[in-house]
Amino acid sequence: MIVDVWAQVTTERFAGQPWLKTLWKWTGREGDPQPTSVEKTVAAMDRAGVDITLISAWSSPEGDLISNSELMEQVNEAPDRLRGLATIDLTDPMGAVREIRRVADGKRIVGVRVVPWLWDLPPNDRRYYPVYAACIEAGVPFCTQIGHTGPLKRSETGRLIPYLEDVMLDFPELVVVGGHVGFPWIDELHTMAIKFPNFHVDTSAYALHRLPPEFVAWMKGIGRKRVMFGTNWPMLSPAQCLQGLPDLGLSPEGEEAFLGGNAQRVFGL
Secondary structure: OOEEEEEOOOOHHHHOOHHHHHHHHHOOOOOOOOOOOHHHHHHHHHHHOOOEEEEEOEEEOOEEEEOHHHHHHHHHHOOOOEEEEEOOOOOOHHHHHHHHHHHOOOOOEEEEEOOHHHHOOOOOOHHHHHHHHHHHHHOOOEEEEOOOOOOOOOOHHHOHHHHHHHHHHHOOOOOEEEEOOOOOOHHHHHHHHHHOOOEEEEOOOOOHHHOOHHHHHHHHOHHHHOEEOOOOEOOOOHHHHOOOOHHHOOOHHHHHHHHHHHHHHHHOO
């Protein structure tokens, strides 16, 4: 089984964000970003042999870019192929707790995702802390972004130490999945993986042949049970991201865990 743990079925509101145009250029695309659909998402999955994709809702300081209600409608269009990661409004911590309790059932909605650079708030900011408690209560992972920021936004919020380290010290029960590899702070990623058994990483936003060599070395060691496949669709397609898989030199067991086994375990798929 192949599981893509980071994707989104984009709306017009999402596609119209100024920061997305910057990210679009990173992928070599021409023109402006366009909304996508469940149909196009599943077709891209089929072309690459992806069985299940976790799609995200997105909130922002300006409001929902993909609301949780839209997310649940998207999941319901392809319930055998899609699962959802809910969003929350960090400016309303108690409302965020109620929203997680409302939507995170562990079956259709299997986690919560917050992208720190979008809020310009590192994950140890006090406004996140009720969210972490609610994720633990719901029994779902907290998913976030680590490493540098592709759009023209500050990268500091993506540092693992001290920001995410503080969180995992304060909430040892919290399961965390950091997206986008964590470059350039790969040494911090190594340390976090050794120190915290509930810390995981996904390879979204990277085609596999472009992974940093030190990250690939980590995948073959302690990262074997911590790393998951991701794309960041529609910025990159599953087929693009899977390029270079044989060249990673993973063991059969390591490849199976990376492509789907770890995600199945962590998200209870």
